[in-house]
Amino acid sequence: MLGLMQDRALLISDLIEYAALYHGDTEVVSRSIEGPIHRTNYRELRQRSKQLANALTALGVKFGDRVGTLAWNGYRHMELYYGISGMGAVLHTINPRLFPEQITYIANHAEDQFLFFDLTFAPLIEKLAPTMKTVKAFVAMTDRAHMPKINTGSVDLLCYEDLIDSHSADFEWPQFDEKTASSLCYTSGTTGNPKGVLYSHRSTVLHSFCVCSRDGLGLSSADSALIIVPLFHANAWGIPYAAAMCGAKLVLPGAQLDGKSVYELTRDEKCNFSAGVPTVWLMFFGYVDQNPHLDVKKDIVLERLVIGGSAAPRAMIERFHNDFGAYVVHAWGMTEMSPLGTTGNLLKRHADLPIEKRFDIQQKQGRAVFGVDMKITDDQGKELPRDGHAFGNLKVRGPWITKGYFKGEGGQVLDEQGYFDTGDVATLDPEGYMQITDRSKDVIKSGGEWISSIDVENAAVGHPAVQEAAVIGVFHAKWQERPLLIVIKKPGQDVTGPELIKFLESRIAKWWLPDDVVFVDELPHTATGKLLKTKLREQFKDHKLPTADAAE
Numbered sequence: 001m002l003g004l005m006q007d008r009a010l011l012i013s014d015l016i017e018y019a020a021l022y023h024g025d026t027e028v029v030s031r032s033i034e035g036p037i038h039r040t041n042y043r044e045l046r047q048r049s050k051q052l053a054n055a056l057t058a059l060g061v062k063f064g065d066r067v068g069t070l071a072w073n074g075y076r077h078m079e080l081y082y083g084i085s086g087m088g089a090v091l092h093t094i095n096p097r098l099f100p101e102q103i104t105y106i107a108n109h110a111e112d113q114f115l116f117f118d119l120t121f122a123p124l125i126e127k128l129a130p131t132m133k134t135v136k137a138f139v140a141m142t143d144r145a146h147m148p149k150i151n152t153g154s155v156d157l158l159c160y161e162d163l164i165d166s167h168s169a170d171f172e173w174p175q176f177d178e179k180t181a182s183s184l185c186y187t188s189g190t191t192g193n194p195k196g197v198l199y200s201h202r203s204t205v206l207h208s209f210c211v212c213s214r215d216g217l218g219l220s221s222a223d224s225a226l227i228i229v230p231l232f233h234a235n236a237w238g239i240p241y242a243a244a245m246c247g248a249k250l251v252l253p254g255a256q257l258d259g260k261s262v263y264e265l266t267r268d269e270k271c272n273f274s275a276g277v278p279t280v281w282l283m284f285f286g287y288v289d290q291n292p293h294l295d296v297k298k299d300i301v302l303e304r305l306v307i308g309g310s311a312a313p314r315a316m317i318e319r320f321h322n323d324f325g326a327y328v329v330h331a332w333g334m335t336e337m338s339p340l341g342t343t344g345n346l347l348k349r350h351a352d353l354p355i356e357k358r359f360d361i362q363q364k365q366g367r368a369v370f371g372v373d374m375k376i377t378d379d380q381g382k383e384l385p386r387d388g389h390a391f392g393n394l395k396v397r398g399p400w401i402t403k404g405y406f407k408g409e410g411g412q413v414l415d416e417q418g419y420f421d422t423g424d425v426a427t428l429d430p431e432g433y434m435q436i437t438d439r440s441k442d443v444i445k446s447g448g449e450w451i452s453s454i455d456v457e458n459a460a461v462g463h464p465a466v467q468e469a470a471v472i473g474v475f476h477a478k479w480q481e482r483p484l485l486i487v488i489k490k491p492g493q494d495v496t497g498p499e500l501i502k503f504l505e506s507r508i509a510k511w512w513l514p515d516d517v518v519f520v521d522e523l524p525h526t527a528t529g530k531l532l533k534t535k536l537r538e539q540f541k542d543h544k545l546p547t548a549d550a551a552e
C-alpha cells in the first residue's frame with residue numbers, strides 16, 4: 001500500500017520562493033568586484049533570478065543545457081544559482097584556480113552554452129575564448145559602465161546588467177521531475193582529467209535540510225552567515241541553498257579573502273556563522289596578531305565556524321574557543337557528496353568533559369549526518385571494526401552522493417552494496433566519530449603496515465620552526481616504503497633534521513618516524529590548496545634514504 005502524501009517535487013526554485021515570501025527582507029550582502037559593499041535581499045534575489053531566467057530563455061537556453069560560471073561569492077552568482085537551476089538548466093560552476101587548460105577541458109566537456117564571468121577573470125576569458133567550442137556568448141557580470149575591453153573573437157560579449165534590465169520578472173518556475181540535473185561541479189583531479197559531479201534538485205534540497213539541521217551545520221534564520229568557501233567549490237558546501245531554506249542572512253566576500261577584508265566584513269555584518277577552509281582563518285589570525293589595537297572581543301561575534309576541506313588544525317579549534325568564544329564544527333566531505341559527510345558536533349554526554357578532551361573530539365572530522373551511510377574496509381573490501389584504531393578505506397552511500405561521473409567518466413564507481421569509495425583512509429570510533437588518517441594514495445605502506453602521512457605532518461607542524469610539512473613514502477628495499485619528511489621552515493627560524501626527528505619521537509609511534517628530513521622553499525599544491533603529493537613523489541622518487549644502504 002502506498003502512502004497518501006502529495007508527490008510535490010523537491011525543486012531548487014522552491015527554496016528561493018520560500019525565502020522571498022518568509023524572509024524577503026533578510027539581507028544578502030556582497031563585497032562587489034567593482035569595489036563597494038552591495039546590499040540586496042531574498043525578495044530582490046528572487047526577482048532578479050526570474051529576470052535572468054527570462055533572459056536565458058530569450059538567448060535560447062533550454063531545459064538541461066549547461067551554463068558556466070567563473071565567479072567569486074557575490075549576489076550575481078547567487079542569482080545564477082537560482083535562475084539557471086530554477087528554469088531547468090544546469091549551473092556549471094567552474095573553479096578559476098584550475099589550470100587554464102583544465103578550464104578549457106571542462107567547459108568543452110560540459111558543453112557550456114554560455115559562460116558568465118566576474119571582471120577579475122576578463123583576461124582569462126580573452127585568452128581562453130578561442131579554445132571554448134560550445135560557448136555562444138560570454139557574459140561579463142557587471143554593468144555597462146564597467147564592461148571589460150576584451151576581444152572574444154567571433155563570440156559575443158554581453159553585459160549582465162543589460163540582460164537583467166531588458167527582461168521582466170514575470171516568470172513561472174517550471175515544475176519537473178526532482179531527479180532532474182541542477183548543477184555540475186568538476187573535481188580538481190590530482191590525477192587525470194577533472195571529472196564532473198552532476199547534482200539533482202532532489203539531492204540538493206535533501207542536502208539543504210541537513211545543512212539546516214542542528215547536528216548538520218546548524219544554519220538558521222538567526223544567523224548572519226559569512227560564506228568564505230567559494231560558490232565554485234562543491235556548491236559552497238550547500239549553503240547558498242540552505243540559507244534560502246532557513247532564511248539566514250548571507251554575507252559574500254567577493255574576491256577579497258585577505259585577513260583584513262575578512263575581519264572587517266565579519267565585524268561590520270555581525271557574522272556569527274562562517275564556513276571556510278583553514279587557510280583563510282590563518283590569514284585572519286595573522287591580521288589580528290599584527291594589529292594588537294583591535295578590540296577583537298567587541299568586534300567579532302562569531303559563534304559557529306564550519307571548517308573543512310582539509311583538516312582543521314587543533315591550534316585553530318583552540319584559538320577560536322579561547323580568544324573568540326566560538327565553536328569550530330570540523331566537517332568532512334567531498335564534491336562527490338554535495339559535499340556534506342560528517343560534522344564534528346559534541347554529544348550531550350560530552351558537555352562536562354574537560355576542555356582538552358572536548359578538543360580531542362573536535363579534532364576528529366565528526367560523525368556521519370543522517371543520510372550518509374559510512375563504513376571502513378580493508379583493501380579486499382572486508383569491513384573493519386569501529387574501534388577508533390583500525391584504519392581503512394572510507395566508503396559512503398546516500399541520496400546526495402554521486403552514483404557515477406558525468407558522461408560516464410571513470411566508469412563504475414560503486415561497490416556491490418552501492419558504496420562509493422571516497423579515496424580517504426579513516427578510523428571510526430565507538431561513538432561514531434570519524435578521523436581521516438590519509439588519502440588512500442598517500443598512505444605509506446611500510447612492511448605491510450600503514451603509516452598515516454597526515455598524522456606525521458600534523459606532529460611536525462607542531463614544531464615552532466615548521467611552517468608547512470609534507471610526508472611521502474619513498475622506496476625502501478627492505479620495508480617497501482619509508483616516510484620522508486619535507487619541510488618549509490618559518491622565516492627567520494631554524495631547525496635541523498635530527499632535531500625534528502627528536503621532536504617527533506614523543507609524539508608518534510617509533511616505527512612511523514621519518515627516515516629522513518629535507519628542507520625546501522616551497523611545496524606544490526592543487527588548485528584547491530591541497531598538498532600535491534603526486535608531484536612530490538615524482539620529485540623525490542630517486543631520493544636515497546640514509547637507511548637504504550643498511551637494508552641492502
Ligand code: ADP
Nearest residue numbers: 187188308309310311331332333334335436528
Ligand atoms: P578537491 O580535490 O577539488 O578539493 P574536494 O573538496 O571534493 O575536492 O576534496 C575532498 C577531499 O578533501 C576529501 O576526500 C578529503 O581528502 C579532504 N577533506 C575534506 N574535508 C576534510 C577534513 N575536514 N579533514 C581532512 N581532509 C578533508
